Amino acid sequence: MICHVMRYAPFYLEIRKQIESGIIGDIIAIQTEENVSYHHMATSFVRGKWNSIANCDSSMLLAKCCHDLDMISWMKGSIRPKKVSSFGGLFQFREEKAPEGAGTRCLVDCPIEATCTYSAKKMYMEQELWGIYAWDNMHLGTVPTHEEKIESLRTSNPYGRCVWRCDNDVVDHQTVIIEFEDGSTASHNLTGATSKSCRTIHITGTKGEISGNMEDGYFLVRQPDTRPGHLYKEVRIESNVTSDMHGGGDLRLIADFVRTLRGDKPSLSSTSLEKSIYGHQIVFAAERSRSENNVVEISL
The missing domain is CATH 3.30.360.10 (Dihydrodipicolinate Reductase; domain 2)
Incomplete structure (x- = not known):
């Protein structure tokens, strides 16, 4: 079956x-x-684990439209x-398409973060979207504090990156x-x-x-x-x-x-x-x- x-x-x-x-x-x-x-695009196919054929051995067409x-x-x-x-x-999410002034990480060096549709803070904290992807161990029932989320997005969390400056190629x-x-x-x-x-x-x-x-x-x-x-x-x-x-x-x-x-x-x-x-x-x-x-x- x-x-x-x-x-x-x-x-x-x-x-x-x-x-x-x-x-x-x-x-x-x-x-x-x-x-x-x-x-969903920003989370799964730009910042996330299905963003590169080399990383996941799958095209976006196979991963999403199978x-x-x-x-x-x-x-x-x-x-x-x-x-x-x-x-x-790949038309939109590449470095040369980045808005003027865009940084490399939303909560580190981006002066336009407050008005950006793809702000990691807006998406994963204020809208509370895709938490099971964005926060380590959330799928095991461990929910980080507000301060831990901010620190994560500022440092090592791949979901804190600018969507125009990621390693995506799908x-x-x-x-x-x-x-x-x-x-x-x-x-x-x-x-x-x-x-x-x-x-x-x-x-x-x-x-x-x-x-x-x-x-x-x-x-x-x-x-x-x-x-x-x-x-x-x-x-x-x-x-x-x-x-x-x-x-x-x-x-x-x-x-x-x-x-x-x-x-x-x-x-x-x-x-x-x-x-x-x-x-x-x-x-x-x-x-x-x-x-x-x-x-x-x-x-x-």
């Missing part, structure tokens, strides 16, 4: 059920987005990806284009440092379309409506997204795993290794395409 957690998120599972029902016909095109918030590219593959069922092209790079934006063996296509846009984090999807089929934003907790199914005075009809389908991680998928995955161990029939979200690998192939092909500036064919 391969643990693709987003397949268990109610939002995506309900979309997959709609596709299985045939309501939008055969899939022609899929467009997805992952918008990574400014605070879910999305697997989701695209899952929506296509057993139809395999054939060709991949990709563009992107992309902060990337676009992936996929062609499947049946001639259908898909595209995925990864965008870092957005104001709001969200995942979106738009699937166009021969009989209709599906579109939605996972964080909204619902999606729309649209079909042509040829009655006089109408152009299309749409149905809103609630997905009951919870506050659980990955859109409510985490605990549902564990429950499915336990049921599988007990001998129950695997759910629609469950997958074999043979099909699971499609999303990974897309990621690796996309990184080759981006770095080599060509279209990469995925072999059988």
